[in-house]
Amino acid sequence: MITVTDRRVHKEVSPRRLRKLRVSMITVMPGAEFIESVEELRALAPVATAPIRHHVFVCTGKSCSARDSAEVKDAFERELKARGILFGKEAKGKNPKGTVIVTECASVGFCAIGAAVMVYPDGVWYAQVRASDVREIIEEHLLNGRRVERLALMNVPAEGLAQPSEKNADWEA
Numbered sequence: 001m002i003t004v005t006d007r008r009v010h011k012e013v014s015p016r017r018l019r020k021l022r023v024s025m026i027t028v029m030p031g032a033e034f035i036e037s038v039e040e041l042r043a044l045a046p047v048a049t050a051p052i053r054h055h056v057f058v059c060t061g062k063s064c065s066a067r068d069s070a071e072v073k074d075a076f077e078r079e080l081k082a083r084g085i086l087f088g089k090e091a092k093g094k095n096p097k098g099t100v101i102v103t104e105c106a107s108v109g110f111c112a113i114g115a116a117v118m119v120y121p122d123g124v125w126y127a128q129v130r131a132s133d134v135r136e137i138i139e140e141h142l143l144n145g146r147r148v149e150r151l152a153l154m155n156v157p158a159e160g161l162a163q164p165s166e167k168n169a170d171w172e173a
């Protein structure tokens with residue numbers, strides 16, 4: 001049984017969800033709002049235990065929206081769902097163990113050349129993406145590791161690999 005003392009969590013997680021997770025609410029302690037336990041964090045955020053391999057951001061800023069970025073996002077969700085690799089709740093037709101997460105984001109500066117789509121951890125920024133391009137991005141990039149050159153405008157290289165954080169680690173400036 002997990003114990004949660006976070007007032008924010010109390011507001012955001014339904015009692016039914018807490019029961020399902022075997023999480024109990026105990027006395028809400030003002031000031032005790034930071035959850036230390038990784039186990040608790042994982043129980044409250046199932047994405048933390050999903051085997052995520054790609055994060056796809058679709059810009060839904062004003063200019064990209066005018067270029068139908070909502071349709072682009074819908075196409076990603078539809079195609080990824082059909083392949084069973086879209087992370088999310090089963091009740092919504094998604095897979096809690098999916099390997100791809102799709103989220104919206106605000107403007108990234110491709111306003112004149114949207115819709116903008118960014119794929120991480122590869123750091124590939126796609127421009128002028130239309131819903132009709134989505135299947136190719138999924139099949140080429142997400143499934144076969146080959147970026148779609150005709151749409152890829154920028155690459156933001158990662159410096160090294162992400163490491164698990166360690167408390168009291170000495171971080172270089």
Ligand code: FES
Nearest residue numbers: 061064107110111
């Ligand atoms: S609105 Fe999408 S990049 Fe600016």
